[in-house]
Amino acid sequence: MDESQSGMVYLVGAGPGDPDLLTIKALRYISTADLILYDYLVDNRILSFARKDAELVSLGEPYTGRKLKQVEVNEQMIIAARSGRIVVRLKGGDPHIFGRLNEETTALSKANIKYEVVPGITSAAAAAQVAGISLTDRRNASAIALITGHLAHEHDPTLPALDFKKFADFQGTLIFYMGVVTAKLWSNALLDGGMSKNTNVLIIQNATLPDQKIIKTTLINAEKKIKEENVKSPAIIIVGNT
Numbered sequence: 001m002d003e004s005q006s007g008m009v010y011l012v013g014a015g016p017g018d019p020d021l022l023t024i025k026a027l028r029y030i031s032t033a034d035l036i037l038y039d040y041l042v043d044n045r046i047l048s049f050a051r052k053d054a055e056l057v058s059l060g061e062p063y064t065g066r067k068l069k070q071v072e073v074n075e076q077m078i079i080a081a082r083s084g085r086i087v088v089r090l091k092g093g094d095p096h097i098f099g100r101l102n103e104e105t106t107a108l109s110k111a112n113i114k115y116e117v118v119p120g121i122t123s124a125a126a127a128a129q130v131a132g133i134s135l136t137d138r139r140n141a142s143a144i145a146l147i148t149g150h151l152a153h154e155h156d157p158t159l160p161a162l163d164f165k166k167f168a169d170f171q172g173t174l175i176f177y178m179g180v181v182t183a184k185l186w187s188n189a190l191l192d193g194g195m196s197k198n199t200n201v202l203i204i205q206n207a208t209l210p211d212q213k214i215i216k217t218t219l220i221n222a223e224k225k226i227k228e229e230n231v232k233s234p235a236i237i238i239v240g241n242t
């Protein structure tokens with residue numbers, strides 16, 4: 001087919017939840033798209049900016065068995081773009097951070113589909129703001145590590161594992177995404193690696209959303225506290241002394 005007739009895919013960061021934290025570019029693309037394929041974390045208020053006749057497709061929630069496979073998501077984007085539609089692939093936070101961006105852009109490139117990535121406010125930045133802390137401090141935190149608690153290695157052992165212990169002497173702030181379920185694993189590893197049991201831990205659930213919750217604890221108590229307070233995903237966990 002004539003490529004000039006084909007549509008376009010925008011891979012758009014929806015930010016942490018609060019619609020006011022969308023970029024102007026994100027808002028523009030959301031409000032003009034023919035098809036919006038959105039992650040479960042994307043807030044309904046953001047979807048309400050879509051055209052009234054736009055098609056909105058949820059890609060499903062994790063752990064429910066309804067979630068579309070990555071290849072199926074890629075396929076939907078490609079089919080829609082080939083038929084000349086403007087597609088927005090809406091992702092929580094920033095698409096570059098734990099957003100499987102490479103898998104999607106590679107598939108689009110291979111299929112010769114034009115795309116543009118729109119960055120968004122990542123949940124770590126939003127979590128820091130609502131908790132009233134700075135993620136860096138020139139006196140004691142000159143670096144930040146963004147870490148996933150949920151490793152692809154667990155599903156596919158040929159992929160590299162991540163040794164959480166090695167972050168015990170990281171000279172800065174540790175930020176865990178998807179770290180609720182694996183709290184025991186990473187907190188024990190950090191303690192094993194020699195990190196102080198009194199290191200501050202902040203857990204921010206649903207940052208910027210109406211049901212946001214902020215819990216302050218220490219490394220030794222983190223896992224217990226997560227259970228006691230019934231913390232659920234999505235939550236950002238910040239470990240360090242800034």
Ligand code: SAH
Nearest residue numbers: 092093094122123177178206207234235236
């Ligand atoms: N690309 C996203 C991250 C996707 S991974 C970003 O840049 O934020 C999904 C994880 O993001 C969740 O498990 C949680 O750790 C975090 N997250 C997303 N939205 C959040 C929110 N509103 N509050 C706290 N954590 C959030």
